[in-house]
Amino acid sequence: xxxxxxxxxxxxxxxxxxxxxxxxxxxxxxxxxxxxxxxxxxxxxxxxxxxxxxxxxxxxxxxxxxxxxxxxxxxxxxxxxxxxxxxxxxxxxxxxxxxxxxxxxxxxxxxxxxxxxxxxxxxxxxxxxxxxxxxxxxxxxxxxxxxxxxxxxxxxxxxxxxxxxxxxxxxxxxxxxxxxxxxxxxxxxxxxxxxxxxxxxxxxxxxxxxxxxxxxxxxxxxxxxxxxxxxxxxxxxxxxxxxxxxxxxxxxxxxxxxxxxxxxxxxx
Amino acid sequence: xxxxxxxxxxxxxxxxxxxxxxxxxxxxxxxxxxxxxxxxxxxxxxxxxxxxxxxxxxxxxxxxxxxxxxxxxxxxxxxxxxxxxxxxxxxxxxxxxxxxxxxxxxxxxxxxxxxxxxxxxxxxxxxxxxxxxxxxxxxxxxxxxxxxxxxxxxxxxxxxxxxxxxxxxxxxxxxxxxxxxxxxxxxxxxxxxxxxxxxxxxxxxxxxxxxxxxxxxxxxxxxxxxxxxxxxxxxxxxxxxxxxxxxxxxxxxxx
Numbered sequence: 001x002x003x004x005x006x007x008x009x010x011x012x013x014x015x016x017x018x019x020x021x022x023x024x025x026x027x028x029x030x031x032x033x034x035x036x037x038x039x040x041x042x043x044x045x046x047x048x049x050x051x052x053x054x055x056x057x058x059x060x061x062x063x064x065x066x067x068x069x070x071x072x073x074x075x076x077x078x079x080x081x082x083x084x085x086x087x088x089x090x091x092x093x094x095x096x097x098x099x100x101x102x103x104x105x106x107x108x109x110x111x112x113x114x115x116x117x118x119x120x121x122x123x124x125x126x127x128x129x130x131x132x133x134x135x136x137x138x139x140x141x142x143x144x145x146x147x148x149x150x151x152x153x154x155x156x157x158x159x160x161x162x163x164x165x166x167x168x169x170x171x172x173x174x175x176x177x178x179x180x181x182x183x184x185x186x187x188x189x190x191x192x193x194x195x196x197x198x199x200x201x202x203x204x205x206x207x208x209x210x211x212x213x214x215x216x217x218x219x220x221x222x223x224x225x226x227x228x229x230x231x232x233x234x235x236x237x238x239x240x241x242x243x244x245x246x247x248x249x250x251x252x253x254x255x256x257x258x259x260x261x262x263x264x265x266x267x268x
Numbered sequence: 269x270x271x272x273x274x275x276x277x278x279x280x281x282x283x284x285x286x287x288x289x290x291x292x293x294x295x296x297x298x299x300x301x302x303x304x305x306x307x308x309x310x311x312x313x314x315x316x317x318x319x320x321x322x323x324x325x326x327x328x329x330x331x332x333x334x335x336x337x338x339x340x341x342x343x344x345x346x347x348x349x350x351x352x353x354x355x356x357x358x359x360x361x362x363x364x365x366x367x368x369x370x371x372x373x374x375x376x377x378x379x380x381x382x383x384x385x386x387x388x389x390x391x392x393x394x395x396x397x398x399x400x401x402x403x404x405x406x407x408x409x410x411x412x413x414x415x416x417x418x419x420x421x422x423x424x425x426x427x428x429x430x431x432x433x434x435x436x437x438x439x440x441x442x443x444x445x446x447x448x449x450x451x452x453x454x455x456x457x458x459x460x461x462x463x464x465x466x467x468x469x470x471x472x473x474x475x476x477x478x479x480x481x482x483x484x485x486x487x488x489x490x491x492x493x494x495x496x497x498x499x500x501x502x503x504x505x506x507x508x509x510x511x512x513x514x515x516x517x518x519x520x521x522x523x
Contacts, residue, residue, distance in 0.1 A: 003426035006271065007306040025521060033515045038275040042439055044512045050519045057522050071395065121518065126511045136341055143339065155407075155445040156456070159414050163439060163476055166418020174271035174426075187310055187415065191408040204408075217522070224415060252378045253312045256301050259373065260318045262293065263325055263469060 006177050007170075013182045014238035015100065018230040019107035022055045023181060028114055028228065031179070035172045040164070043128055047146045047161045048168075049121040051217055055113050060215065064115050068189045068225060069209030078238065079110060079209070100237035109234070112184070112227035118165050120221040122152045153194040153201075158221060165224050176228060186225040194221065274429050279483075281434045282490035283362045286482040290323050290365040291433060296480065299431070303424040308416070311381060315398045315413045316420075317373040319469055323365050328467060332367050336441045336477060337461030361486070364436070364479035370417045372472040374404040405446035405453075410473060417475050428480060438477040446473065 032050065041047070053060045065079030073089040078097055086098040101109050125133075125140040125147045133140045141148035146157055169185065176183040190204040190211060201221065203211065212218045300318065309315070321328045375398045377385065385392025397403035398412070421437065428435040442456040442463055453473065455463065464470045 003274065003423065003430055004302060004306060007423055007426075010306075010308070012308075029515070029519070029521070032519050034272060036512060036515050036518070038272060038278075040278070040280075040437065041512070046513055046518050048518065052519055052521045054521065060522060124513070124517075126513070128511070156443040158411065159443060159475065160439050162411050162414030163418040163421075163437075166415040166420075167422040168418075169415075170419045170422035171271065171275055174275075178271055185308065187412050191411065193407045217520070223411065252380065253304060253309070254314055254376070254378070256297075256304050258376075259304070259314050259316065260297075260300055260320060261469070262320045262322065263328060 001178070003174075006174055009177050010173060010183065011236075011239070013112070013184045013227065013229075013231055014236055015110045016232045016234050016236035016239070017109050017112045017182070017227070018232040019103050019105070019109060019111075019113075021230045022113040023229060025054055027179070028052060028054070031172060031175050031181075031228075034175055035168060039168045039171050042160060042164070043144060043146070044126060045123040045129075045144070045146050046164070046168075047121055047123050047152065047157060048118050048165055048223065049220070051117040051119065053115045053117070057115075058111070061111050061115050063210060063214050064117065064225060065111065066210040067206065067212060067214065068186050070188050070190070070206060072208055097237075103232065103234070109232055110238075112182075113229040114227065116226040116228070117215075117218060117222060118169075118224040118226070119218055120153060120158060120161050120223060122149055122220075123147050153221065154196065155194070158194070158223075162223055169224065169226055172226070180230070181228055182231040184227040186227065189222065189225065192221040269430075271426075274426055277429050278425060278435065279488075279491070280436045281364070281479065281481075281483055282436075282488055284484050284486050284488035284491070285361050285364045285434075285479070286484040287360045287363070287365070289482045291481060293322055295431070296320065296322070296366055299424060299427045299433075299480075302427055303420060307420045307423050310412060310416070311396060311398070312378055313375040313381070313396075313398050314416065314420075315373055315375050315404070315409060316370050316417050316475060317472070319369040319371065321367045321369070325367075326363075329363055329367050331462060331466050332369065332477060333363065334461040335458065335464055335466065336438050338440050338442070338458060340460055361484060362490075365481040366479065368478040368480065369467075369470060369474060370421075370476040370478070371470055371474050372405060372410055372413050374401060374472075375399050405473065406448065407446070410446070410475075414475050421476065421478055424478070432482070433480055434483040436479040438479070441474060441477065444473040 053064070069079050078088045086096045087094055088097050103109055123146045125144070129140050129144050129147060133143070145151040145154065173183045190206045192201040192203050195202045205211070212222055321332065377392050377396070377399045381392045381396050381399060385396055393400040397406065398409050425435045442458045444453040444455050444464070447454050457463070464474055
């Protein structure tokens with residue numbers, strides 16, 4: 001199957017996660033190991049950590065759902081409905097979400113069996129860093145600030161971690177799709193920004209849902225949430241990938257010319 | 269070909285770009301178009317812009333390589349190499365036919381943003397700050413753009429590899445961070461090479477540099493990898509140093 005065929009299969013799953021057929025821990029571990037084997041990282045450091053919450057972590061997965069609820073209406077996957085007896089505001093008026101997202105056994109199909117939380121990480125110097133620093137008579141931290149306890153949170157390293165997490169997730173997505181697993185990405189949650197002068201994170205507040213501090217294991221800047229599971233054979237009530245342009249959630253990407261600029265200069 | 273087989277083929281090219289066999293503009297456009305068709309983006313906004321410098325942009329590509337030269341020794345691709353190393357590398361082989369510079373972009377509201385955003389007090393830009401002139405450069409949007417650039421680039425890499433094209437990534441250049449209170453970018457200085465201001469087209473935070481071309485049929489003298497019995501290793505002075513962290517270092521299962 002070509003790259004286009006594989007990645008064209010991906011859809012953002014909102015309320016159609018199969019609650020009966022669950023990927024095992026071994027499957028998820030294997031997919032992550034294979035991704036790590038082929039994913040690129042500057043100096044091979046992989047400046048991020050993945051917290052993996054599985055089928056047995058229902059409480060934590062619900063907390064993450066609430067962390068990813070930033071707005072009074074229309075938050076991603078509408079997990080804020082937990083606080084409103086299931087009621088949410090939609091373009092069709094107020095509805096009880098439980099009438100649309102529960103499977104025949106009453107399980108909430110918005111909850112993916114696996115949730116991965118990517119956070120920034122202080123790296124240990126690897127052999128390359130050590131050899132290189134020795135060769136140039138510098139400390140490990142002098143050049144490679146990903147291994148510097150005082151500087152690894154800086155904007156430069158966060159930007160690097162973001163690009164590499166994007167690449168890592170796209171490879172992971174390809175492997176998931178090859179194995180008929182669904183994968184969704186969430187980037188709607190309170191952001192943390194490192195305030196170097198104060199030596200602490202500036203944490204955005206969540207006026208609707210929960211804070212990252214509700215999950216004590218998250219101690220560094222959260223960068224991305226990824227959901228993995230099998231897709232149930234149901235209509236996804238919150239799907240936004242409509243093929244009907246008259247439907248509210250119309251898929252309209254910008255034209256390539258909007259994001260691409262060729263620079264025409266004379267040949268040398 | 270499986271995802272693993274395809275992406276396992278990718279190697280960072282440093283000084284082995286083929287300058288006789290050059291991908292035409294039409295091919296690069298087609299690859300980018302196909303990438304955009306299947307790449308994900310929050311609210312479909314694609315909050316980045318790609319500056320494409322091709323075979324005719326020699327001067328600009330030389331500037332970009334000097335921008336990606338942050339250190340006196342061992343800068344990425346050794347763009348600051350001394351004369352002896354220059355001969356060894358062969359200057360032409362260090363310069364790829366195509367260089368893409370990804371920068372942050374203020375988006376225009378699309379149909380979804382307009383229709384959905386109008387339901388909120390203050391209008392669409394209250395919620396979708398990627399379209400807000402005063403907020404699109406903020407840290408959260410830059411973070412989002414960097415992740416999406418990573419995803420976009422990895423799909424592009426897959427399409428390149430399917431077409432026997434090589435693709436390299438560079439993230440060693442002076443970074444720009446937005447200082448909202450001062451309403452300007454704080455631009456890291458480059459003490460060795462050039463700054464992004466040397467390239468007037470770049471006006472927003474640069475996020476990633478990508479190189480694309482065919483690999484020449486030669487050993488890459490600046491390569492950090494070596495192949496032994498079909499397995500790729502990184503070396504330094506004969507010491508194998510391809511040492512990614514273990515999966516257990518970066519993954520923690522919550523049991």
